[in-house]
Amino acid sequence: MNALGQRIAELIAVNGPISVAQFMTLCQFDPQGGSYTARQTIGRDFITAPEISQSFGEMLGLWVAQTWHDQGRPENPRLVELGPGRGTLMADAIRALSAAAPHFLLDAEIVLVEASPALAALQKEKLGRVAADVRWQDRFDDSLSDRPLYVIANEFFDCLPIHQCVKTERGWCERMVGVAEGTLCFVLAPEPLAVPPEKSENAPLGAVFETAPAATAFVQEIARVIAAQGGGALFIDYGYSKTAFGETLQAIADGKFAEILAQPGQSDLSAHVDFGALKGAGEAAGAKAYGPVTQCNFLADLGIGERGERLILANPLQAREIATAIDRLVNPELMGEMFKVLAVAPKTAPQVPGFGLDK
Ligand code: SAH
DSSP states (O other), X not given: OOHHHHHHHHHHHHHOXXXXXXXXXXXXXXXTTOHHHHSOOBTTXXXXXXXXXXXXXXXXHHHHHHHHHHTTOOSSOEEEEESOTTSHHHHXXXXXXXXXXXXXXXXOEEEEEOSOHHHHHHHHHHHTTSSSEEEEESSOOGXXXXXXXXXXXXXXXXXXXXXXXXXXXXXXXXXXXXXXXXXXXXXXXXXXXXXXXXXXXXXXXXXXXXXXXHHHHHHHHHHXXXXXXXXXXXXXXXXXXXXXXXXXXXXXXXXXXXXXXXXXXXXXXXXXXXXXXXXXXXXXXXXXXXXXXEHHHHHHHHTHHHHHHHHHHHOGGGHHHHHHHHHHHHOIIIIITTEEEEEEEOTTSOOOTTOOSOO
């Protein structure tokens, strides 16, 4: 086991088993050994849509421009990106915004919410020269609640910590990370949960249920601000449309599945996003939620086909690369159907763009 694994094992020896959520946080953000703090995980363990094609960030920039325009161009908007990774998405979105809605950029404050100092430094390098008012925060807090709020987040919710529970003879017990014979292992909490998952009476023994309270808290807080101040949020991730039983926590190292507990921090830990729960959280906070729709229908509705054709006309020598990259985003067998899009906007605002195709 690596150094971070040893430290986690020592922590468990002192305090007892930790939740899967705590384990994820340590693996991602431990200052010395975390995957987001100390390893170039994006682009090495996995690749994301903005890193595949510049059209992705441009379409999201156009979504913000259109949504802001349809809402009567509110003054002093704030554009926030959650988990901006290498900063590519925001750089592409700003380029599209400066062409489609220069007034938005003149007025807007742009805030990148990034918990990893190493990634924030990379983003600053990439965005240092853009002509816009950009600043960074390590969390989404109350300081972001006083202006119309536009939010974009791609592959952010999948890395937020989840809890798992397992159906046993004695009820639903939380799955924890413990230590046996010097190595990390999964164990069950001795006491069952006081409140079992909804509609879980008929689930078989051994069934797993995941919850992501950090993810729902983010959506709730953002939806509350949007309902009060105006704006819109776009959440894109791989996941499922309705809450369901099943185990989706995974570790990916260098593009391949890896053991979750074997080398903490040396793989990317994530779980499929429960869009049903996120939608419910947005609606409970008083906003209107759109979708989830598939990424292919969302991008097609926004006109990624036409955008691709124009890019190819402008760069004929790269025609094949451009077409292949866009196909990767929209092909149902690649990222097109696995990735879903959910939007949140005020109940009183016009329908947001991108949700006109039905799936
Ligand atoms: N959106 C990017 C990167 C996705 S990886 C892209 O599409 O390429 C997830 C990103 O979220 C990383 O930048 C990670 O450091 C950040 N992150 C994860 N949990 C976070 C949290 N709780 N608060 C802020 N940033 C977080």
